[in-house]
Amino acid sequence: MNAINPKLFKAAETSSYHAIKLVMEGALKRMQEAADAFDNGDGEGWCRSIIKAHGLILGLRASLDMDQGSIADNLDSLYEYMQGRLNVAIEDVDIDALSEVYNLLEEVKSGWDGIELFAADVEESAVSA
Numbered sequence: 001m002n003a004i005n006p007k008l009f010k011a012a013e014t015s016s017y018h019a020i021k022l023v024m025e026g027a028l029k030r031m032q033e034a035a036d037a038f039d040n041g042d043g044e045g046w047c048r049s050i051i052k053a054h055g056l057i058l059g060l061r062a063s064l065d066m067d068q069g070s071i072a073d074n075l076d077s078l079y080e081y082m083q084g085r086l087n088v089a090i091e092d093v094d095i096d097a098l099s100e101v102y103n104l105l106e107e108v109k110s111g112w113d114g115i116e117l118f119a120a121d122v123e124e125s126a127v128s129a
Contacts, residue, residue, distance in 0.1 A: 016063075017112075017115065017116065019063075020060065020063060020112065021109070021112060021113070021116075023056050023059050023060055023063075024056075024060065024105060024108065024109040024112060025109070026052075026056050027053045027056035027057055027060070027105055028102065028105055028106060028109065030049045030050070030052040030053035030056065031049065031050070031053045031098055031101065031102045031105075032102070033045065033049040034046050034049035034050045034053065034089075034098055035095065035098060035099070035102075037049060038093070038095050038098075043093075046090075046093065047090055050086055050089055050090045050098065051090070053086060053101075054083055054086045054087075054090075057079050057082050057083055057086070057101075057105070058079075058083065060075075060079050061075075061076055061079040061080065061083075064076055064079075075108070078104065078108070081104075082101045082104055082105065085097045085098075085100055085101045086098070086101055089101070
């Protein structure tokens, strides 16, 4: 019988907050790799990295709890827009479209990071009360 690799379960141990954070970081990293490939004239690397970023943003869309109302609806629309702009980036070799998506996702991630800081402050206040 094969032993189960405990590394396979690492994601299950990670909170959904941290999992989403990792997906955002991965998408940003792939877009940076695409920009580097663009700068180096590496068309294959450009396409490969954008396709990976596109897939990660699809994962962000799939993770949304659409029962949460307008916030989820707005994020879904934004992620859909990002995917469309990545399509333009790959089809037209458009670095500006890639940069736009990178900046948008960076802003979303900044807000997401703020949730962690807010939660830590709330937890600290509850402990000290």
